[in-house]
Each structure stands twice: as structure tokens, then as C-alpha cells.
Amino acid sequence: MTTTIGLEIHVQLATRTKMFCGCSTAFEDEPNTHVCPVCLGLPGALPTLNAEAVRLATRIATALGCTVHEVSEFSRKNYFYPDLPKSYQITQFDRPIATGGSVPIVTERGTRSVRLTRAHIEEDAGKSMHAADITLGGETLVDFNRCGMPLIEIVTEPDMQSGDEAYEFLHNLRRLVRWLGVSSGDMEKGAMRCDVNVSVSPDPAKRGTKVEIKNLNSFRSVKRAIDYEEQRQAQCLADGTPVLTETRHFDEVQGTTTAMRSKEASNDYRYFPEPDLPLLQLDPTELESLRTHMPELPWEMQSRFERDLGLLPYDAALITEERSTAEFFQQTVALCDNPKKVASYMGTEVAKLLNERGKTLTETQLTPTTLAGLLTMVEHNAISNTASKDVLPLLMDTGTTPMEAVRSLGLEQVSDTSAIEGFAREVIAENATQVEQFRGGKEAVLGFLVGQLMKKSKCKANPKLTGEILRTLLKS
Amino acid sequence: MATIIDKVTLEHVASLARLEITPEEEEPLLGDLERILGHVAQLSSVDTSAIVSKRPAMTELRPDDPREGLTREEGLGGAPAMRDGFVVVRNVMGGEDE
Amino acid sequence: MNSGLPRTLEQYRRAVRAHELSAEEYLDETRRLIERDEPQVRAFLHLRLDAAHSDAQAADPTSPLAGAPIAIKDNIMMAGERCTCGSRILEHYVAPYSATVVQSLLAAGAVVPGKTNCDEFAMGSSTENSAFFPTHNPADLIRVPGGSSGGSTAAVAAGFALGAIGSDTGGSVRQPAAFCGVVGFKPTYGRVSRYGLVAFGSSLDCIGPIARSVRDTAIMMNVMAVHDPKDATSVRRPHVDFEASLQPTLAGRRVGIIRELQGLDVQPEIAAAMEAACEAALKSGASLVDVSLPHILSALPAYYIIAPAECSANLGRFDGVRYGLHEGGRDMTETYSRTRNAGFGTEVKRRILIGAFVLSAGYYDAYYKKASSVRQLITDELDAALESADVLLTPTTPTTAFRIGAVTDPLEMYKADVFTIPANLAGVPAVSFPAGKDAAGLPIGLQLMGPRWSDAELLSSANVLFTALGGES
Ligand SMILES: [Zn+2]
Secondary structure, three states, X not given: OEEEEEEEEEEEOOXXXXXXXXXXXXXXXXXXXXXXXXXXXXXXXXXXXXXXXXXXXXXXXXXXXXXXXXXXXXXXXXXXXXXOOOOEEEEOOOXXXXXXXXXXXXXXXXXXXXXXXXXXXXXXXXXXXXXXOOOOOOEEEEEOOOOOOEEEEEEEOOOEOOHHHHHHHHHHHHHHHHHOOOOOOOOOOOOEEEEEEEXXXXXXXXXXXXXXXXXXXXXXXXXXXXXXXXXXXXXXXXXXXXXXXXXXXXXXXXXXXXXXXXXXXXXXXXXXXXXXXXXXXXXXHHHHHHHHOOOOOHHHHHXXXXXXXXXXXXXXXXXXXXXXXXXXXXXXXXXXXXXXXXXXXXXXXXXXXXXXXXXXXXXXXXXXXXXXXXXXHHHOOOOOHHHHXXXXXXXXXXXXXHHHHHHHHOOOOXXXXXXXXXXXXXXXXXXXXXXXXXXXXXOOHHHHHHHHHHHHOOOOEOHHHHHHHHHHXXXX | OOOOOOHHHHHHHHHHOOOOOOHHHHHHHHHHHHHHXXXXXXXXXXXXXXXXXXOOEOOOOEOOOOOOOEOHHHHHOOOOOEEOXXXXXXXXXXXXXX | OOOOOOOOHHXXXXXXXXXXXXXXXXXXXXXXXXXXHHHHHOOEEEEOHHHHHHHHHHOOOOOOOOOOEEEEEOOEOOOOOEOOXXXXXXXXXXXXXXXXXXXXXXXXXXXXXXEEOOOXXXXXXXXXXXXXXXXOEOOEOOEOOOOOOHHHHHHHHOOOOOEEEEEEOOOOOHHHHHHHOOEEEEOOOOOOOOOOEOOOOOOOOEEEEEEXXXXXXXXXXXXXXXXXXXXXXXXXXXXXXXXXXXXXXXXXXXXXXXXXXXXXXXOHHHHHHHHHHHHHHHHOOOEEEEEOOOOHHHHHHHHHHHHHHHHHHHHHHOOOOOOOOOOOOOOHHXXXXXXXXXXXXXXXXXXXXXXXXXXXXXXXXHHHHHHHHHHHHHHHHHHHHHHHOOEXXXXXXXXXXXXXXXXXXXXXXXXXXXOOHHHHHHOOOEEEEEEEEOOOOOEEEEEEEOOOOOHHHHHHHHHHHHHHOOOOO
16 A cells, blocks of 8 residues: 655744734734734725745745745635635735745655645634534634734645655754744644645555545644544555545544535635735845855754764754754854764753753753863863763853852862872772782772772762772782 | 526526525526626637736835734624624534635 | 805815815805705715814815815725715724725815715616615706716715715726716826725726816825825825826827727717817817727726626625624524625626626636736737827717616616726726716716826826816816
């Protein structure tokens, strides 16, 4: 069985105002408070296009390698729904802002490229809450705050073959939109929404019947829905029951998909060019400058870190998840020049503390300078690696320097030979039995004696020096 | 000449436009529409193969600066039903696209 | 009206500035006239004479309009006033904001006596499609004032206002201006903001001034022609003083006569008025040129595809959810159709159905797309003709005002728009000015069209012919 998957993703553009009016896009609990004649579809109101939405859409399309068209056109998509005030959605149809492009994904089948069909800009509808969501007695509650939010819709070719691949695609797309500041990419808050097309076929050369799945509110839901749908369609094919071309609804609780009530009549959206908006014309020199000023993309940076800095794939992925983390990493490496150590330390100790605190790196007091300082102290044996773990929380929470933190915790490593010799003589005098055993050839006893010395030094003795000094004294 | 619009098409179009056509309205309406559409259908004889659309482009876009909108009362004071700040409508049947 | 009172906006403004008359006094005279004649004319859907009185008291005599009464068609928003569009579906709707053009007029000292009657959502040529009542032509009360801005033109003709604004999608300012014997101007598309005009055919709709002289429309255009960032189709243009652009003659101007319109059936007195206008043009220094627009007669069918298509989408918002009439049903589908059925009149429903049909799957290419191409073809032809002529002269209408109830066939009614529609399709400016009367004493209107953005020059040409044919200079 071959599964073919295509995605349609709506990404909410991170603007201050809506797509066609000056209403704020701020998240607002109070319903119907970010509204105006335009987004309420009041008679006589007209749309005006948000320049920033166009800029962000152009930016993401360029990063995705799309052909960004100098001229694109808005159209009206006509249908009646209570959360669609004008009875049409302003979108792009015949002439979208961008076509083509791709997103690389790492899969079991190796690194692959998921091709994009097109990307177009459009306005969101309002939000309807149905009887299913809350007890309303067969009523629907409508909030128009979301109505007119700026979206870019990205449509992929059917280039994915499993739920994991779709998950990977979405993860990479989300990483990119956040990386470029185009969107928060927050799927739970609806800033990224995804519809899925799944078809299963016994013949790899032929596509099966395309089934659309809606109501996917998280990456995990996308994967679960695909996994379920793959299995359901395969079962249908095995049983000889036909797979219908239909739209199915994903049930989060059950983990299943169910057919949505078939739409009355067939959809006939009667698209036609939006007469209220002349063509959108982009400046070719600005497009060119956007291309040349595009920052290194997360997946490009990730492979560079693996290739040039020798990072482990896991570390490289983690470091390039967020642009701020990657920048932090690069600044730290510039100060202490041990990329592998920095990456692994960020991936373990730093990540652990961030996790405990529920914070992102930029929300703490840790800076590339303090982290580099800490790692340099470890490298120069000024403190032990173990001791550094006690220092890190202070750097994160108080913003103090590593030197001060180490001093205040009394963690300076003792590398003074005479001090260690003093401890060593005491240990030898107090452990006659073990000393005899060592001298009798039982080398392993040295570890016990080192441990005794460390105890005496409150762990501050440099472990390497301790071993060497003990050995010399025992043999003399 | 073949009929342009028949009863079935009229009903389909009416349902798309959310208009109800009563049985009494249907006959005269069909007659009017047939004649009007017949008249406008004469355009099919115009050769437009060489025509290039010259729609203008937008000269300026709106800066992304928030502007004061309407209060809920100003914007939705005339809505037939409101509750807790929401507009209330009858249950929505089926699933049109969002 | 008292013979001592000004008959035009220009005379009014001069009198007010000379302290011979106050805005308040003039409004009181207007009010007396409205109280006397409005029950017969029925130009207004809503009057606001008390509010207008206070506005007139507060009016600045040095402002561009100096407190002159200007009526507003009831499909244009004025904050706090009802805006019904002549439809049951908006019968109780109160505008929460003002159209940009209304803001401009008010800021320039206009005083609004009321909102004028119109065909429902501006769809019609007689104002008989108003859901409330028909307006009567002040020139002959048993006749229609034309439409759809029939309330506005009747108000100006009857002396209820010195000027008015209307909307013109296929002739809705010019045709009723011709029927009522006043001047009606459709500016270049994009010259006057549409923000706050309830959309009918968005790519065709223009707000235009109606007045008793060409000069008065120029005075109004000085106030109305403002670039509006709220309307993406509004175009920023260099400042023009429309009134100061009025020239005394047509010296050096080429007046084009469209060959393809010559064979059309036109009332003889209107044909004679065309002759008289041509003579006047020659006398004033113009030359006459014969121009050909091979596809101009395809304008009407193209229009009756494009305008309904756009209206079918524009009128979808009247669904009973957020405002306007609401007729409950068992579910939303039923609520929608009940509301829309109860709220819309026959002509509006007819056009919505035509629009939905020409956009629907399987018909889009043959109808909507074809009509868009034909529109471009006609536009190209008009642009070319306006290279060889500075203005094109046509009748505004094939006949003078007809009797109320006389035209019942929708297609016949549509055909009356044959002269006015091309300017809307091409977005060029066009003006109708009075050019005498027919045997029954009914006003005749002639139309001049000009190149896009030649609004001021066009009004200047119209002013010369208008005054030559007996109009107020
Ligand atoms: Zn808004």
C-alpha cells in the first residue's frame, strides 16, 4: 500500500492589524471588540491591503524558494456562513502571489524535498462556536475578532508518504516562519492551521481516492489523523468497500475520523476578481533585495553546523530550532571556540534548566559571555564539570558573572600541589591497609584513596592532579 | 434557440444566492431571465481573442498601524440576537468551508 | 421660489458671502418649499430639517459651500442617519459612520436636509423600484424622475436643495438628471471616494454631484474630489480647481459624434437638441469629428452581466445576521432565504440571480469572462476615440421622462441606459446637462464624455454648451 499525503497550511501573519482594516490582531478574550465597518462587512465599507502582510508573505514565499509574482490578483470566494460577514472571502485564486518552492524534510527515506504548489494571501473568517463545543441548545455563537486576520495559505504537492513525514514537514515550516518572524506558528492558538489530503493505493503508480481531513489542532493530531486514515482506507480497500471522495472530521478524543455532513448542493464558490482591490504589484528591486538579504535558513544552518563544526545531528537540530538559540550558540562559540562542547552543554545542562523553569533562553539572564566564561573555567580546570552545574542556575537566574558565582559558592578547584600533597599524606597515614594493598600491586585501590582525598578537599581538588600526587607519594 | 436557463438551473442558482423562489414567481422569473440572458448572450459573437486585460495596480498599501474601530454596540447593536458579547445564530447545518 | 432668492449654488454662495442672505434664512425658505411640494414629489426617504436648521445656524459663511442645502442619496452613509438604500432589508438601518464624501461635504459647510429616495440598491432607471414609494418628476408629477438617483435629481429640480449627490453605476446620476432638467456628473472612476457608498457594481459605481448648473457641479467637485486611503480604487491626482477651470469657449476643442449611435431610435426632439448642440459647439469655436466605436452597442449586454455579477456578491452581506431585516428559520439556510426573500424586491432578486448564474460553474467563461473582455474592448475603443476627439457628444437618454408605471418590461428599462453605460464600463467621466425641452415641456438631457481624469476640462466643455443652450452660466 502506498500512502500519498498533501497539506494545505494556513499561517497567520504576524502583523499588528488585520489584512484589510486597521483593527488590532491582538488576542482578545472579549468577543467582538476588535471590529470595524470593514471586518464586520457593514454596507459601504471597503478593504485596504495591509503593506506589512504583503511584506511578510513575500518574505516567507522567498524563503520557501517560491517564484514570487510581481503581479498578483485578489478574488472573491462566495459562500454563506454566519462567520463570513461579506458573504465572500477575499483571497487569491487565478493569480496567487507565489507558486512553486519546496521544504526539505529528513525522513526514514532520507532527506527529501516536499514541493509546494502555491502560496496565496487571504483573510480569515470569524470564529463560530457550535453546539458541539458548548451547550447552546442548537445555536451558534459568532465572534468577529478573528475575522479579517491576515493569512498565507501554503499548498503542497502530494509529496509525503506518512504521518511522520507530514509531522516533519509541519515542524520545519513552523521553524521557518518563527525563524523569519513571519508568524508565531502557534498551532494551539490557531496561528497555524492545517488541512490534510490522504489517499491510499495498492498500486504505487496510481493515486487512491483523495480524502480531506479537517479540524487538526496540533502537529500530533495531524500525525494521528493520517495514521488512522491510512489504516481506515487500507481496510476499505482490503474489504472491497469504496473509499469516498469526502471531507472527514478528526475527533481528538477518539483519535478517529468521521465523514462530515455532505454540503448542501455542491460547492460553487463563483470566484471572480475582487473589484475593490486593484492588482497587487510588487517592486522587482525590493524582491531582489529581499532575496539577497535573506538570512541563513534553519535547515541550512543545521547542516552547516553538522558539516563544518562537527555537531551531532541531534545537537545541531536543537540549536537551530529557534533563531535566538542559534544566535546565542554562535556568539558563545565566538567567545570560547569549542562548538561541540557549547552545543552539548546547551543541549543538556542549559536545556534541562530551561525546561525546569519553563522559559526560553532569551527569557533568562544567561548570556553568551557568561556561558562562554563558565565553559572556559571548566576547560582550564578552574572548576570541575560537576561544579559547573551548580554555577549555571546562578548565571541564569541572577545574571552574575561565572567568577563571582564560583567564588560565592566556594567552588574554586584546588590545583595547588602542596595543598594536595598535604591531603595526600594525611590519607596515606589514615589508610594503612589500603596503602599496603596498593603497594602489593592492587592498583584499583588508588580510586578509593583519591575518593578519600576528594572528601577531605570538599571536592575542590583537581582530580587529575590528585591521582598523580597520590601515586608518586605511594611509590616513594 | 435552446433554453439558457431552466427550472433546475434557476433553483440551483437561487440556492447559491440564498433566495427562495415561490411557485408563483417561478414562471415569470424564468421568462424574464431567459430574455435578459438571451440578450446578453449576443456577446458570444464578439471576437475578443486579442484583448488584453489592463486592470490597474494598487498605488499604495495601508501602513500596519492599528486604528480605532467600532465598539461592539456601534458595530453590532442592530444584530437580531447577542449573548455575552457574541452574535447568536441558529445552528449552522452542514459544513461549509471555513 | 421667491424670485429674489438665489437659483444656483454659485449665486447662493455669493449672496451669503455678501451678507445679503444667511444659511439659516435660505434653509427656512427651502423648508417652506419642501413642506409645500414634497407631499407631491416625494424626493426624500428621510428628512432632518430640524437638525439641518441647527447646522445652518452654525454654518461658516466663508466655507466652500457656505451652509448650502445638499441632499444625499439614501445609499450613501451619513453617521447617525438612516440609510435604507430604498430597501426593506435596511428599512431601520442607522449608519454608524459617514461616507468619506459626506465628511468632505459637511466639512465644506454643506447642510443636509435629508436622504433621498432611490431605486432599491440603485438598481433601476425610474425610482419606481424603491421599496417605499416612487418619486415624482417635478417637471410633470405623473412622470418618473428617472433613476436610480431620482430622489436626488427631483430634490434639486424642485428646489429642495441647491445640490445633491447620487451614485452612478450605469447612468444613475445622468439619466435622472436628464429627466428632471438638472446637471448630473459622473466623475472618472477613482476620482471620488466610494467609501460609505453601499456597493452595487463596485467596478462601475461612482458618486457624482447633481446641481442646477454645470458651474455648481464644479463647485461641488472641488469639495468631493479627494483622494481617500480608505478606498483602494481611489487615485491620488494633482490638485485641480474645477470651478476655475471653466473656460468661456470651446475654441480648439474637437467634439466627437459616435457613428454607431446615429442609427438608434431617439425621440425627435432629442435628435434636434443634438443638432442644436452641434451648432452651438461650432459657434463656440469647436470642430466636429466623426468617431467610430465599433463595439459600443455591446456595452449594454456586457454591463448587464458585470453589474449583476458584482451585485450578487455585494448584496450577500444582507443576511440577517449582524444588521438589517431578520426573518428566522429552522436553520441558517432557511433564515438566509427567508430574510433575503422578505427584504429584497423583484428587480434586486432578478439581478442577484443573473449575477449568480453568470458566475456559476459552467457559465463563468461564456458570460462573466466574455463580458470582461468586451468591456476591455469597448474601453480600448473609447480611449482611441478620445484621442481623435476631446469630448464625445451623445443624448443622455433615448426619450424624455416616461409616465410612472409605463415601462414594466425589465429588458426595455435596461435598454434606456444605452448612452450612459459605456462611460461606466470604461471609467471615463461623463456629464448630462439640460438642453431644452420636448413638445410636452419635458427636459431633454445631452451627454458629454471625456478621457479619464479630464473631469475639469469636460465640465468646462459642458458648461459652454449648457449656457449656449439656455442654462445658467
Ligand atoms: Zn476591522
